[in-house]
Amino acid sequence: MTLDRALALITSAEVGDVLQLALTGDPSARLPGFRFELDKVHHRPGADVSAVYRIWYDLPSAQARTEEWLGLTSAAVTEGVATLVHNDLVLRAWRHPADPRLPGLVSACNAEVVGGWLGAPVELETLAYRPLRRAVLAARGSRPGFVKVLRPDKAPGLAERQRLLHAAGVAPGVIGEPEPGVVISEVAEGRSLAQALVAWPDDPTQLPSPQSLVALLDALPAEAVRLHRRGSWSDRIDFHADGAIAALPELRDEIVAVREELKRLLIAAPVGPVVPTHGDFYEANIFTVDGRATSVIDVDSVGPGRRDDDLACLLGHVAVLPHLSPQHYSRVAEVVEQWRADFELRVHPASLRARTAAVILSLVAGADTATALARLDLARAWLVRAQQAL
Structure with missing residues (x-):
């Protein structure tokens, strides 16, 4: 119930009072010209909810308008935050990029610092940010790279995986680990599979075949099976169903029914052996050269698993693309069917x-209502197809 209240507050207009409290320390203070915009929300059902806001207000003394970014979370963070109480609800705030669990983010957001790491001037673009968990920035310049920021205890595992895959020829190299929690990677050669899918109707030669995608997975090094195993989308179906329920609470009973039937099918269906897996094998993390799948990025989850889950991860993510951007992915369903037919051999x-279906169900949380409904319908459709196959 407390988490539901936190989510409701963090996504409401009322959160403006909390943000002003974070900035002033005075519950009654009102900043002149105060305005805010919710940039992103990261909800972990049963755990916490965090958000990032863009904020503007006037500074009469300086005759200037100030812009800031604030992070807000329900997580029990104890250091580097301001603890706020609003109607008996406890939240913690920080000035971005001083994320209390990502100490490397301050340096990673400083172009001069990153340029020093790379030995050349750069411009930075934030590609992804999950408060308290991870961030990815692109460093663009004469020596480009990708800067990934994690909790300090997670970064060594990422670097180990990336070096292992780079030695096998299927991932870009690691440039360095300049600070605890920061890993800098080389840029992958070629274009992402997402870009190849956009270009496919006009240039089908650039789209890798299903055999090429499977060959990329076959090239993952055998040593990966000795790494720590992380749960797949299907392993975490209860968690993802809870996220879908939070997004569509009025459809709770239907989502529970989908979850339970998927759990039954996952137990009943034959599954392949444990093999090296990518763990997040989808179009943004796969790179292609001349119509071949050649490398992967975002290798945090590499380790032992089931080939079934890697292939399903790709199908599930690509299947939702038409809802995400119809103008770019209107014919992607044809590709999904082609790949599915091959994968089922x-x-x-x-x-x-x-x-x-489990992957698609995991994508319901965090989507707007119309998109969440479309993804739930698609998960149901794949569930029916699974029933038919069994």
Whole structure:
């Protein structure tokens, strides 16, 4: 209940009072010209909810308008935050980029510092940011790279995985680890599979075949099976169903029914052996050269798992693209069917389809209502197909 209240407050207009309290320390203070914009929300059902806001207000003494970024979370962070109480609800705030659990983010957001790391001037673009968890920035210049910021205890595992895959020829190299929690990577050669999918109707030669995608997975080094195993989308189906319920509370019973039937199918369907897996194998993390799938990025989850889950991850993510951007991905369903037919020669159809449904269900949380409804319908459709296959 407390988490539900926190989510409701963080996404409401009322949160403006909390943000002004964070800036002034005075519950009754009102900043002149105060305005805010919710930039992103990261909700972890059953755990916490965090958000980032862009804020503007006037400074009469300086005759200037100030712009700031603030982070706000329900997580029990104890250091580097201001603790706020609003109607008995406790929240913590910080000035971005001073994320209390990502100490490397301050340096990673400073172009001069990153330029020093790379030995050349750069411009920075934030590509992804999950408060308290991770951030990815692109450093563009004569020596480009990608700067990934993690909790300090997570970064060594990422660097180990990336070096392992780079030695196998399937991932860009690690440039360095300049601070605890910061890993800088080389830029992958070629274009992402997402870009190839956009270009596909006009240039089909640039889209990798399903055989090429499977060959990329086959090239993952055997040593990966000795790494720590992380749960797949299907392993975490309860968590993702809770996220879907938070997004569509009025459809709770339907989502629970989908979850329970998927759990039954996942137990009943034959599954392949444990093999090296990427763990997040989808179009943004796969790179192509001349129509071949050649490398992967975002290798945090590399380790032992089931080939079924990697293939389902790709199908599930690509299947939702038409809802995300119809003008770019209107014919992607044809590609999904082509890949599915090939993948089902390699893993059991019921297992692949049920796991694809689980991936799509995981994408319901965090989407706007219309998109969440469309994804839930798509998850149901793949569930029915799994039932038919079994």
